[in-house]
Amino acid sequence: MTPLIATTAGGPLLVLAILLPAAGVLLSLALGGRAAEKVALGLTPLGFALAWLIAMQVAAAGAPLVYAIGGLPPPLGIALRADGISAVMLLVTAIIVAAAGFYARAKFATPDGTAESRSALTFWIMLQAIWAALNLIFVGGDLFNLYVALELLTFAAVPLVCIDGRPETLAAALRYLLFALFGSICYLLGVALLYGAYGTLDISLLSQRVQPEAIVWTAAALMTAGLLAKTALFPLHLWLPPAHANAPAAASAVLSGLVVKGSFFLALRLWFYVLPALPSAAPGAVLGALGSAAAVVGSVLALRQARLKLLVAYSTVAQIGYLFLVFPLGLGAHAWSALGWGGGLMQILAHAFAKAAMFFSAGLLAEALGHDQIAGLRGAARALPLTFLTLGLGGLSLMGLPPSGGFEAKWLMLRTSAASGQWIWSLPILAGGLLAAGYVYRILAPALAEGEIELRARPQRARELIALALAMTALVLGFAPQGFFDFIEIGRPLAAMSAP
């Protein structure tokens, strides 16, 4: 395979995908709080159109789009690349950022006649900064460039956690930042070792040069450990629940649905795109074991939470665990790898939509009731039917019941574990699904029971519909056609060999 280092048709679109939200950040900062909201919301349709255009180009070409920055091809220059999974993630990010933006208007809008607030300005700027950093992560083709993108993502995400300035949110943000800094410095050390060994950090060039030798294993271990800390995989998950549960609902949805996927995406890039030459059984087993532990421990902790937002946050810890099963089930050039790869990708998408919908609903619920204690939900479903419909549908996808994206993901993973003879991975998948059913039941059962409940305020119908639309998307993913699975194979090394 020739390395992908020359600019292809459609390559400049990738630059636009990064520059558009970055320009929005600068414009928002220059124009101030009142305009920041309009800039951010105005950019969302443009960003979606751009992501759609990139996806169409990738599908039409059947090969990754490449752009060599400044006309300098790697190893001297830096390349941007969009393959199948990049295009899918760009689209998902555009949709969820847009949903979060419109959902957050109720809280962070600055209508005429009210004073501009610092928290509103911070929210709109950081939302666009997260979008820009994620787009850079999805199309970056150079490991050091990706390190910078990863740091930008952290710096944009941390202020969202402590946007209201209460001491416990500041402490949660600080913990998040320290975990993230530990992760990024480990990643950077790995990058230094890889550069020292092979003299390039371009993903496409590296994948052809790496050999299974000690320095590569060391670098891979360091980079993976760093990315695990940023992705909050058990046992490095301690920072996630307080950070995600204390942020405003719109921010929680972006943090849980997208931001943790950014560092997970880099882990995929590392193992599937940079290191396909390495034997995959041992690292796959380690990552799969950690993921299985996360799926079980996260679900059990979710069962024990008294607050709804904390329950949803611990459920994120569990669902992140499933993501890591893609390593034992998808790595390597086996006949079943494509199946496991499809399951892993489907899990990213299903969790992103379902979790964003659930955080939106939890936020609406907390505003309507004035608290988010699960014990105080008795009778709430009669008062807020749409919100609980969304929670239920999102929960359906988390449990993995058909028809839903979560079911599709788990079904593909179960089929892979059977086809590959690694039946051991089907145990955590099934156990996690049962436990998820338990914690979703804990929310729905009291809410559906008879009871009188007093609403402080009725949530806006439009915001309920945004959350419902995301939950429906998570369901519709279960009907993804074969074309989708062919599309995410575009640009994956070894994909041709493992095609069924």
Added chain:
Amino acid sequence: MTPPVLAGLAGAALVGFGLYGLILHPHPLRKLLAFNLIGSGVFLVFGIVARRGAAAGLPFDPVPQAMVITGIVVAFAASALAVALILRLAAVSGKVTLDPEAWAKTPSTRPDGGGGQ
């Protein structure tokens, strides 16, 4: 012992001390200093990596040096953000601790579980 090996060992020692501090010291400011120590160790490793250009007849390889400069900028920004958070935490609450138990006694009663004005 050649200078590159010595520098590599020094880098490894810095990373080790930093990791020890980051994990064991409870105070966030000490953790932040420990992070900067790890950073110095990593940048030292980058410095040795730059010597690989010598094999090609160049005095050094400029690419790792460019990466170190970028890395220093990023680490500086990260430290500034962390110090700002620590100062704000001290100003708002009068104590600086990351222990979740210390904050559990004042549960949130705000709607949304979050805030904003």
